[in-house]
Amino acid sequence: MNQNNLMEKIISLAKRRGFIFQSSEIYGGLAGVWDYGPLGVELKNNIKREFWKAMVLSREDVFGIDAGILMHPRVWEASGHIEFFNDPLVECKICHQRFRADNKDLILEHENWHKEKNEKVSWTEPRNFNLLVEAYLGTVEGEKSKVYLRGEITQGVHVNFKNILNTLSPKLPFGIAQVGKAFRNEISPGNFTFRSREFEQMELQYYVYPDDEKSMEYLEYWKNERLNWYISLGLKKENLRLREHSKDELAHYAKGAWDIEYNTPFGGFKELEGIHHRGNWDLKRHSEYSGEDLSYFDLNTNKKIIPYVIETSGGVDRAVLFFLIDAYFEDKDRVVLKLHPKLAPYKIAVFPLLANKPELVNLAYKIYKDLKPHFMTAWDDRGNIGKRYYSQDEIGTPYCITVDFDSLKNQDVTVRDRDTTAQIRVPIDKLKAYFEEKINQ
Numbered sequence: 001m002n003q004n005n006l007m008e009k010i011i012s013l014a015k016r017r018g019f020i021f022q023s024s025e026i027y028g029g030l031a032g033v034w035d036y037g038p039l040g041v042e043l044k045n046n047i048k049r050e051f052w053k054a055m056v057l058s059r060e061d062v063f064g065i066d067a068g069i070l071m072h073p074r075v076w077e078a079s080g081h082i083e084f085f086n087d088p089l090v091e092c093k094i095c096h097q098r099f100r101a102d103n104k105d106l107i108l109e110h111e112n113w114h115k116e117k118n119e120k121v122s123w124t125e126p127r128n129f130n131l132l133v134e135a136y137l138g139t140v141e142g143e144k145s146k147v148y149l150r151g152e153i154t155q156g157v158h159v160n161f162k163n164i165l166n167t168l169s170p171k172l173p174f175g176i177a178q179v180g181k182a183f184r185n186e187i188s189p190g191n192f193t194f195r196s197r198e199f200e201q202m203e204l205q206y207y208v209y210p211d212d213e214k215s216m217e218y219l220e221y222w223k224n225e226r227l228n229w230y231i232s233l234g235l236k237k238e239n240l241r242l243r244e245h246s247k248d249e250l251a252h253y254a255k256g257a258w259d260i261e262y263n264t265p266f267g268g269f270k271e272l273e274g275i276h277h278r279g280n281w282d283l284k285r286h287s288e289y290s291g292e293d294l295s296y297f298d299l300n301t302n303k304k305i306i307p308y309v310i311e312t313s314g315g316v317d318r319a320v321l322f323f324l325i326d327a328y329f330e331d332k333d334r335v336v337l338k339l340h341p342k343l344a345p346y347k348i349a350v351f352p353l354l355a356n357k358p359e360l361v362n363l364a365y366k367i368y369k370d371l372k373p374h375f376m377t378a379w380d381d382r383g384n385i386g387k388r389y390y391s392q393d394e395i396g397t398p399y400c401i402t403v404d405f406d407s408l409k410n411q412d413v414t415v416r417d418r419d420t421t422a423q424i425r426v427p428i429d430k431l432k433a434y435f436e437e438k439i440n441q
């Protein structure tokens with residue numbers, strides 16, 4: 001399949017079937033912002049739920065928080081966002097990295113880096129670029145105070161470090177996870193939802209002893225955990241890779257940085273999640289800027305220490321997009337989204353064989369109503385069975401149930417598998433147990 005063509009097909013399917021719409025479309029749209037429709041919100045929520053299950057619910061050493069989108073403006077001074085992003089910057093049109101326009105050495109080095117890969121860099125015009133989206137709080141004109149919509153969810157965790165220590169008294173190593181919206185004034189949003197101005201992140205800040213060697217083992221550990229999480233939910237291994245940041249990409253405080261990248265149809269491998277060893281930079285900066293002591297008291301040595309942090313920072317919208325691309329499959333005359341059952345918006349669809357036979361409709365509807373509180377279940381009685389199957393295949397529903405005349409006699413139904421199209425009979429009173437095993441395995 002032609003790769004550009006593939007993106008067109010995904011975008012068209014996403015719109016036609018209610019996964020993703022352009023924001024404010026009836027007003028001509030708003031660049032870089034997207035609305036998730038009834039199916040998109042299920043897929044997105046399923047991804048976030050699986051993240052939370054893997055990172056918080058199933059672990060003893062990670063806690064969750066949900067910090068505000070608006071934060072004290074000093075947060076962004078401490079994080080370096082305001083300082084860095086108020087300089088005139090140029091952006092590399094290939095990889096979207098930004099450099100201070102006056103930093104000729106770095107710019108040349110970057111051009112050479114691309115040249116080695118036979119790529120010729122072109123740059124945007126230098127401009128005073130502020131990545132952060134500004135907002136104004138207060139009701140009296142002239143007395144409003146400027147705040148920023150958070151540019152990353154990370155800082156909401158670091159500023160709560162002390163609250164977590166005081167309330168839960170966790171022992172190192174421990175982590176704080178968060179999922180939520182972030183906003184960036186991206187110069188060039190594009191490639192569907194890949195680069196948006198409003199997007200969601202799913203993150204973990206994992207605090208460890210400030211031991212140079214041992215902390216690198218945690219970096220290794222989280223690289224593998226996160227990569228395997230994507231694979232366990234169905235992203236093809238061969239479409240993923242871990243890429244180490246080159247020296248010119250590495251922040252001065254970082255002790256190691258890797259990206260999990262996905263092989264996209266729009267220019268090859270692109271970042272899905274960053275796994276970064278940030279040293280103690282964040283806690284140190286917030287201590288300095290807030291005047292609060294953000295150290296951890298180590299009972300083993302009776303000393304205060306500033307932990308190191310390993311950060312895993314993934315994009316929920318990029319995950320949605322890449323799961324869609326990876327699952328897209330054309331099989332003779334049907335399109336199938338081979339989404340993992342845990343991610344599929346609907347798990348089951350229920351059909352009466354014929355819509356004009358009340359006895360079939362009644363039994364099918366009863367099955368639908370019984371399953372719906374336990375599994376996201378769709379109802380369809382339009383057209384013929386073949387069309388209904390194809391319609392469910394296209395949105396990734398793993399199982400379809402058909403109620404026919406034998407069902408009335410034998411109290412069983414046909415269950416059809418999306419991927420193999422194989423059909424088996426299952427007793428109606430065993431359906432719940434059957435799907436529990438299939439979907440939650």
Ligand code: ATP
Binds near residue numbers: 197199271314316
């Ligand atoms: P990029 O280099 O692609 O701009 P980044 O290095 O700026 O990404 P981070 O700041 O590390 O990204 O953010 C962590 C994650 O948040 C990224 O891996 C990505 O999945 C997601 N993300 C970042 N920017 C955007 C965006 N503009 N739209 C959608 N997702 C984004």
